[in-house]
Amino acid sequence: MKVSLFVTCLGDLFQSDVGKATVEVLERLGCDIDFPESQVCCGQPAYNSGYVKESKEAMKRMMKAFDHSEYVVCPSGSCAYMFHEYQHIFKSDPVWEPKAKKLAEKTYELTEFIVDVLKVDDVGAKFEGNVTYHTSCHMTRLLGVKSAPMTLLSNVEGLKYTELPGKEQCCGFGGTFSVKMGPISEQMVDEKVQHVEETEAEYLIGADSGCLMNIGGRINRKGKPIKVLHIAEVLNSR
Amino acid sequence: MAMKIGSNEFNERVGQGIDDAFMRGAVSGAQDSMGVRRSNAAEELGNWEDWRSHGEEIRQHVLEHLDYYLEQLSKNVAELGGHVFFAETKEEANEYIRGIAQKKQAKKIVKAKSMVTEEIGLNAVLEEEGCKVIETDLGEYILQVDDHDPPSHIVVPALHKNKEQIRDVFKEKLGYKKTSKPEELALHAREMLREEYMTADIGITGCNFAVAESGSISLVTNEGNADLVTALPKTQITVMGMERIVPTFEEMEVLVSLLTRSAVGQKLTSYISVLTGPREAQDADGPEEFHLVIVDNGRSDILGGEFQSILQCIRCAACINVCPVYRHIGGHSYGSIYSGPIGAVLSPLLGGYDEYKELPYASTLCGACTEVCPVKIPLHDLLHKHREVIVEKEGKAPISEKLLMKSFGIGAASPMLYKFGTKFAPTALNPYTNGESISKGPGPMKAWTDIREFPAPNKERFRDWFKNRKKEENAHGRDDSESR
Numbered sequence: 149m150k151v152s153l154f155v156t157c158l159g160d161l162f163q164s165d166v167g168k169a170t171v172e173v174l175e176r177l178g179c180d181i182d183f184p185e186s187q188v189c190c191g192q193p194a195y196n197s198g199y200v201k202e203s204k205e206a207m208k209r210m211m212k213a214f215d216h217s218e219y220v221v222c223p224s225g226s227c228a229y230m231f232h233e234y235q236h237i238f239k240s241d242p243v244w245e246p247k248a249k250k251l252a253e254k255t256y257e258l259t260e261f262i263v264d265v266l267k268v269d270d271v272g273a274k275f276e277g278n279v280t281y282h283t284s285c286h287m288t289r290l291l292g293v294k295s296a297p298m299t300l301l302s303n304v305e306g307l308k309y310t311e312l313p314g315k316e317q318c319c320g321f322g323g324t325f326s327v328k329m330g331p332i333s334e335q336m337v338d339e340k341v342q343h344v345e346e347t348e349a350e351y352l353i354g355a356d357s358g359c360l361m362n363i364g365g366r367i368n369r370k371g372k373p374i375k376v377l378h379i380a381e382v383l384n385s386r
Numbered sequence: 387m388a389m390k391i392g393s394n395e396f397n398e399r400v401g402q403g404i405d406d407a408f409m410r411g412a413v414s415g416a417q418d419s420m421g422v423r424r425s426n427a428a429e430e431l432g433n434w435e436d437w438r439s440h441g442e443e444i445r446q447h448v449l450e451h452l453d454y455y456l457e458q459l460s461k462n463v464a465e466l467g468g469h470v471f472f473a474e475t476k477e478e479a480n481e482y483i484r485g486i487a488q489k490k491q492a493k494k495i496v497k498a499k500s501m502v503t504e505e506i507g508l509n510a511v512l513e514e515e516g517c518k519v520i521e522t523d524l525g526e527y528i529l530q531v532d533d534h535d536p537p538s539h540i541v542v543p544a545l546h547k548n549k550e551q552i553r554d555v556f557k558e559k560l561g562y563k564k565t566s567k568p569e570e571l572a573l574h575a576r577e578m579l580r581e582e583y584m585t586a587d588i589g590i591t592g593c594n595f596a597v598a599e600s601g602s603i604s605l606v607t608n609e610g611n612a613d614l615v616t617a618l619p620k621t622q623i624t625v626m627g628m629e630r631i632v633p634t635f636e637e638m639e640v641l642v643s644l645l646t647r648s649a650v651g652q653k654l655t656s657y658i659s660v661l662t663g664p665r666e667a668q669d670a671d672g673p674e675e676f677h678l679v680i681v682d683n684g685r686s687d688i689l690g691g692e693f694q695s696i697l698q699c700i701r702c703a704a705c706i707n708v709c710p711v712y713r714h715i716g717g718h719s720y721g722s723i724y725s726g727p728i729g730a731v732l733s734p735l736l737g738g739y740d741e742y743k744e745l746p747y748a749s750t751l752c753g754a755c756t757e758v759c760p761v762k763i764p765l766h767d768l769l770h771k772h773r774e775v776i777v778e779k780e781g782k783a784p785i786s787e788k789l790l791m792k793s794f795g796i797g798a799a800s801p802m803l804y805k806f807g808t809k810f811a812p813t814a815l816n817p818y819t820n821g822e823s824i825s826k827g828p829g830p831m832k833a834w835t836d837i838r839e840f841p842a843p844n845k846e847r848f849r850d851w852f853k854n855r856k857k858e859e860n861a862h863g864r865d866d867s868e869s870r
C-alpha cells in the first residue's frame with residue numbers, strides 16, 4: 149500500500165524521531181512510504197489565530213503536495229484534523245473545495261490508519277514501563293479518533309497503562325494560545341502535569357506533537373522525572 | 387451594574403482570578419461534580435445526540451421565523467389582558483419599567499433570577515428611582531447582600547464563593563449566627579425573604595421560554611422563588627431576550643428537558659412555573675397587571691449573520707461547566723455577566739470588540755463546549771470566527787502579530803522558503819540552545835519559554851533523514867544486484 153507521510157512542521161523540525169518511528173512502523177506493516185518534498189505547514193497556527201487569508205496559501209500548497217497521494221498519514225491528530233477542515237474553509241470555492249474534499253477523504257491520523265485501514269490491532273511492539281496517555285482534544289473531539297490509540301497500546305507487550313485523571317481536559321496548548329494567554333496556559337498545563345504525576349507513570353504518551361511539546365516542556369522545566377513519548381515511538385519499540 | 391463588570395484590564399482580571407485560590411477551589415470542585423451529573427443525566431435519556439439535534443432544530447426554526455412567533459406571542463399576551471413592550475435598546479427597556487414603578491409608586495420590588503435584567507442594568511435604574519430591589523434567587527441574594535458582587539456564572543451566580551465565605555457575608559451583613567451548612571444558610575435567606583414577598587409592590591422575573599401559542603412565560607427554578615414572585619405582588623413584569631421563545635408547549639418540553647439535564651444534571655428542576663397572562667376572576671392568586679418586556683439590545687444585529695447560532699442558546703451553562711479556561715480564571719475574569727464560552731462569543735457581539743476583544747482568544751479551541759452544548763451551537767467555531775473578524779475586518783490585531791503571521795503566510799506557503807528557513811533554524815537558535823532544549827527563547831518564543839522548555843531543533847531534519855535513507859537504500863539496492 150502506498151502511503152504519503154504528512155510529517156507536520158513540528159515533526160520535521162523538532163521531533164524527527166516521531167517521523168522516523170512512523171516510517172518504520174508503517175514499513176513493517178507493509179506500507180510503501182513516500183514523503184512529498186513540497187509539503188510545508190498545514191496553516192493551523194495562522195488559521196487558528198484568525199489569519200485566514202495568510203493560512204489559505206499554505207493550505208493550497210498542501211493540497212498540491214498531496215494531490216497524487218493514495219493515502220495521507222499524519223502522526224499528529226490536530227494536523228490531520230486540519231486537513232479535514234480544509235473542505236469547510238474552502239467551501240463554495242469551485243477550484244479548491246473539491247480538492248479539499250478529496251484530501252479529507254484520504255487523510256488519516258496514524259493510529260486510526262493502522263487500526264481502521266490496515267486492520268491491525270497489534271503491531272507487535274514491546275515496551276517495558278508504566279505509562280499513561282493524554283487524549284488530545286482535536287484528535288478525540290474534532291477528528292473523532294478515540295479508541296484506535298487505546299487499541300494499539302493495549303496490545304503492546306510489557307506496557308502497563310494507568311488512566312490519566314481528567315484525561316479529556318485540554319492541556320493548555322491551543323497553538324498560539326500557549327503564548328498569547330501564557331498565564332492561563334500555565335495553569336492548565338500545571339494541572340495536566342499534576343494529573344500525570346498522580347498516575348505514577350514513568351512515561352506520558354500522546355499522539356499529538358503540539359500537546360506533547362507543551363506538556364513535555366513543562367515537565368522538563370519543572371525537572372520532573374517523567375519521559376514524554378509519541379505513540380509512534382512506543383509502537384516502534386521492540 | 388450592566389453587562390460589563392469591573393473596570394480592570396483583561397490581563398489584570400485574569401491575574402486576580404488565577405491568584406484567587408478560594409474561587410478556584412470552588413469552581414473546579416463544582417465543575418467536576420456538575421460534569422459527572424450532566425453526563426449521567428444525558429446518558430440516562432438514552433439517545434442524547436438525537437435529543438440535541440431535536441433541540442437544535444427547534445431553536446433554528448424559531449430563529450428563522452422569529453418575527454412570526456414574536457407577533458403571535460404579543461397578540462396572545464395582549465388578548466389575555468397583558469401589556470407587551472418591545473424594547474430595542476436597554477435604555478428603552480429600563481425606561482419602560484421605571485415608568486411602571488413610578489406609576490405604581492413602588493417602594494419594594496422582588497425579583498426572580500434573570501440574566502437579561504443584569505444585561506440591561508435594571509436594578510441600578512430602579513434603585514435610582516428609590517425602590518428597594520430584592521433578589522430572591524439564593525445565589526443572587528448572596529451577591530446582593532455582599533455589596534452587589536457581580537455574578538460569575540449564568541446559572542449559579544455565586545459559584546465563586548464557598549460556603550464559608552457565604553457564612554461570613556451573612557454574618558457581617560445580616561447578623562447571621564449559625565454554621566456554614568448550606569441548609570442553614572438557605573433557611574436563613576428564606577426567612578429574610580419571606581416578609582419581602584408579602585409586601586412587595588412589583589415582581590420582576592426573567593423568562594426561560596415564552597410559549598407563542600398560548601402567550602405564556604415559563605421559569606425553571608430549583609427554589610420555587612419564581613412562583614412567589616409571580617403569585618404575590620399585584621404587578622408583574624417579565625423581561626425576556628427576544629429570542630427566548632418556543633412555538634408550543636411541546637417544544638418547550640424538549641428544551642426544558644435539555645436545559646435541566648445540561649444545567650444541573652437533573653431530569654427536571656423542582657419548579658417549572660408557567661404564567662399565562664394576569665390573574666383572572668377565578669384565579670386564586672397571580673398579578674392583577676402583567677407586563678412582558680421583550681428586549682432586543684443588539685440581538686437583531688446578530689440575527690441573519692454569521693453568529694446567528696449563538697441565539698440558539700438556552701443559557702444552561704453546560705459549556706461553562708466544562709471549560710478548562712473558565713476553570714482556572716473564574717467568571718469575573720471575562721469582564722461580562724456572560725462568562726465562559728457562551729460569554730466569550732456573546733459579549734463581543736452585544737458589548738463590542740473594543741470592550742471584549744480578548745475573550746475570543748481566551749480559548750484553546752479544544753471543543754469541549756461544542757461537545758456538550760444541548761442545542762449544538764458550534765461554540766469553538768464561533769470563537770474562531772470572532773478572531774477572523776478581529777484580524778481581517780476590524781484590523782484590531784497587534785502589529786507585531788500581523789507581521790509574524792504575514793511572514794508565516796509567505797514562509798509556509800513557499801516550499802523553497804520553508805525548506806531554507808527550517809534548514810537554518812538550528813544555526814539560528816544555536817546561541818539559545820543548551821543540550822536538548824531552549825530555556826530562554828528570543829522574540830515571540832519568550833512567552834513560551836517563560837513557562838516551559840522549547841525543544842531544540844533537530845540537527846538533521848526529518849526530510850533530510852528521509853532523503854538520505856532513500857539514497858542509501860537505492861545505493862544498497864544497486865550493490866545487492868551487482869553482487870548477485
Ligand code: SF4
Pocket residue numbers: 648698699700701702703704705706728755758759760761762763765
Ligand atoms: S451555549 Fe450551549 S452550552 Fe452554553 S449556555 Fe448556551 S445552550 Fe448551554
